[in-house]
Amino acid sequence: SQMSLKSFLWGVFLKQPFSCVGSAHPPGTVCPSKAKKALSRSASQIDLQIQANQGTMAVPAPFKMRIVQYNVLSSKLCSPDFFSGYDPAVLSARNRSKLLMKQLEQFIEAKAVICLQEIDNDFRADLTVFFIHRNYLLIGESYGRFKHLGVGIAVPLDVFRVECFRCPNGNVEWAQLVPQSSDLTMGFTDKLQGITPDDFTELNTSVHNRSSPMVCAKLVHLQTETSVTVATYHCPCLYQYPRRMLAFIAMAFRLAQTHADVFDAPLVFCGDLNSTPDSKMIELVRSGTLPKEDEAWFAVPNFDFLFNLPRSMRSVYEHFQGKDPPATTWVTTEKSDFKGTLDFIFVDRDPFVVADVRPVTEETISEPLPSLDQPSDHIAIWADLIVSKQAAP
Numbered sequence: 001s002q003m004s005l006k007s008f009l010w011g012v013f014l015k016q017p018f019s020c021v022g023s024a025h026p027p028g029t030v031c032p033s034k035a036k037k038a039l040s041r042s043a044s045q046i047d048l049q050i051q052a053n054q055g056t057m058a059v060p061a062p063f064k065m066r067i068v069q070y071n072v073l074s075s076k077l078c079s080p081d082f083f084s085g086y087d088p089a090v091l092s093a094r095n096r097s098k099l100l101m102k103q104l105e106q107f108i109e110a111k112a113v114i115c116l117q118e119i120d121n122d123f124r125a126d127l128t129v130f131f132i133h134r135n136y137l138l139i140g141e142s143y144g145r146f147k148h149l150g151v152g153i154a155v156p157l158d159v160f161r162v163e164c165f166r167c168p169n170g171n172v173e174w175a176q177l178v179p180q181s182s183d184l185t186m187g188f189t190d191k192l193q194g195i196t197p198d199d200f201t202e203l204n205t206s207v208h209n210r211s212s213p214m215v216c217a218k219l220v221h222l223q224t225e226t227s228v229t230v231a232t233y234h235c236p237c238l239y240q241y242p243r244r245m246l247a248f249i250a251m252a253f254r255l256a257q258t259h260a261d262v263f264d265a266p267l268v269f270c271g272d273l274n275s276t277p278d279s280k281m282i283e284l285v286r287s288g289t290l291p292k293e294d295e296a297w298f299a300v301p302n303f304d305f306l307f308n309l310p311r312s313m314r315s316v317y318e319h320f321q322g323k324d325p326p327a328t329t330w331v332t333t334e335k336s337d338f339k340g341t342l343d344f345i346f347v348d349r350d351p352f353v354v355a356d357v358r359p360v361t362e363e364t365i366s367e368p369l370p371s372l373d374q375p376s377d378h379i380a381i382w383a384d385l386i387v388s389k390q391a392a393p
Contacts (some may be wrong), residue, residue, distance in 0.1 A: 061224045062388045064355065065159075066112035069270040069343050070380035071234065071329075072100055073370060074118040076148035078377075083370075084334050090370050097126055099375040104154075108134050111156045112382065113219065115232035115270035116140070119150035127152075141167040141213045151232050153215050163227065165217035166259060170251030174207045199243075207247050212236055214252055214271075218263040226387055227265035231256035235274045235281075242280065249273060249281045250309065257310045260348070268385070269313060269346040272378065276340050277315075277324040285346060288312030313346040316354045316383040325360035329378045332368040339365065345383050356384040 075093040080086070089095055100123070107114050119127065119140060131138045131154050139162065140152025155162055214233035220226070233252045238244045253269065260267035275281040284290050290307045317324045330339040347354070358381050369377040 061226075062386055063221050063224050063226060064384060064386050065221070065228070066107070066110050066382055066384050067230070067268050067270060067345060068107045068112045068114040068380055068382040069232075069272075069345050070103075070114065071117040071272040071343065071376060071378040072119060072123060073376035073378065074120040074148050075122050076120050076146065077118065078370070082333060083331075085332075086368075086370070087372070090372060093122060096370065096375040097123065099373070101126075101130055103375065103380065104130070107380070107382070108136065108156070111159050113156070113160070113230055113268075114154040115230065116152045116154065117150075117232065117234035117272045118376075119152050120148045121150075124150060124152075127154075137162060139165050139217060140215050143211050143213050149234065151213065151215050151234055153217050153230055153232055155217070155219060158222070160219040160221055163218040163220050164263070165215060167213050167215055168255045168259065169211060169213045170248050170255065171207055171210055171212060174247065174251055203241070203243050203247065206238075206241070206244050207251075210236055210244075210248075212248050212252070214255065216256055216259040216263075218265050221387070227263065228387060229256070229260035229263050229265045229267045231259070231267060231269045231271075233269070233271040233273070235271065237274045239274070245275060246281055246284065249275065250284060253285055253309050253313070261310070266348040266351055266387075267313070267346075268348075268352070270344070272343050274342050276342065277318075282315075282344070284309065285313055285344075286315065286318075311348070314349055316345045316347055316385070317357055317360075317381075319347075320354040320357050320383070325364075325381065326362050327365050328360070328381060330365045330368050331377045337368075343378055343381055345381065347385065351388045353386040353388050354383055355386050358382045 073096070075096070078091050078093070078096065080088065080091060083091055104114065114136075116127075119142070121142065124138075124140075124142065128138050135157050136154045137157055138152050138154045140150055142150040144150075153165075212233075212235070214231055216229060216231045219228050219230055221228070231252075233256070235245060235248050235252065238248075252271070256267055256269050273281065280290060284307075288309045288311055315324055324344070325341050327339045328341045328343040331337075360379070360381060365379060369379070
């Protein structure tokens with residue numbers, strides 16, 4: 001009936017979290033200023049909404065969005081000592097900054113949501129002004145001893161509004177689950193499989209002490225009022241310690257999925273995960289779990305969270321074309337020569353439809369990066385997503 005629909009609309013309205021951008025209020029709690037404005041809407045406005053819907057609840061219309069994943073290479077990490085043999089002009093911060101802005105223009109023209117990693121302080125100031133002039137909002141977090149790293153999401157404000165965002169940290173989550181005291185830790189190590197107590201203690205200390213923040217933002221599409229959660233993350237580069245990387249990635253996806261649940265908006269997760277498509281870390285994300293009998297990893301009753309994410313997610317490239325790109329980075333140094341895929345875009349299995357992706361072939365990266373036409377040691381990848389309906393993740 002019309003009266004029951006009115007009651008329903010008021011009930012839905014009053015349950016909104018009313019969180020503000022930058023608000024100190026925890027997710028799901030009331031932001032007084034926003035709540036006051038919202039509750040000032042009169043009953044007559046609700047009546048008009050009922051009449052417009054002709055007694056039925058409207059299903060949010062589908063919309064299309066482009067999501068970009070791009071590690072832009074921190075200037076502090078782009079040193080001649082590491083990139084030995086490279087043309088100095090390629091490594092110049094000024095040249096790279098100009099080239100980066102040029103690269104970003106194509107994504108801004110497409111009104112894309114842009115996820116960035118390795119935004120150092122030098123780049124952050126320039127990027128913030130750059131995006132402001134194009135009606136974009138850059139939100140993010142700096143970290144590292146010299147704030148030489150950072151993650152961020154650039155949002156086109158004429159397409160989305162930023163309902164709220166958070167910058168959770170994986171090592172904080174870990175600290176709440178795993179004790180750091182050696183006496184307490186020993187209560188875990190006597191149950192270890194596939195790892196020695198000393199290795200476990202070293203892993204535990206490393207994860208406790210390593211800051212690895214991410215950004216989670218709830219974006220609302222202005223035309224349809226449909227919400228999505230966008231998260232971005234840069235996994236610490238610890239190739240020699242794969243268990244640590246597993247811990248960081250497990251924590252990052254668990255945090256992102258938890259925030260998406262709180263935001264009540266399905267999740268798009270972009271990041272430089274420093275893991276290849278055939279790694280255990282990516283297997284965990286794709287399947288949502290790892291087999292505990294695999295002795296290459298450790299199994300402890302208290303560590304079930306490492307092997308079981310709230311849900312699995314799918315890679316947009318694998319879903320669209322059957323496999324991930326052959327390479328998103330190519331770096332040559334005196335000690336190594338690596339060409340492979342470390343960058344990913346993952347989405348919840350519902351309600352996203354992958355309409356297109358940036359074509360990436362073996363020939364896309366034809367020389368080691370950065371180069372005269374590529375400002376970073378990674379290329380940008382993107383996907384066009386159709387959000388087909390509003391659904392809880």
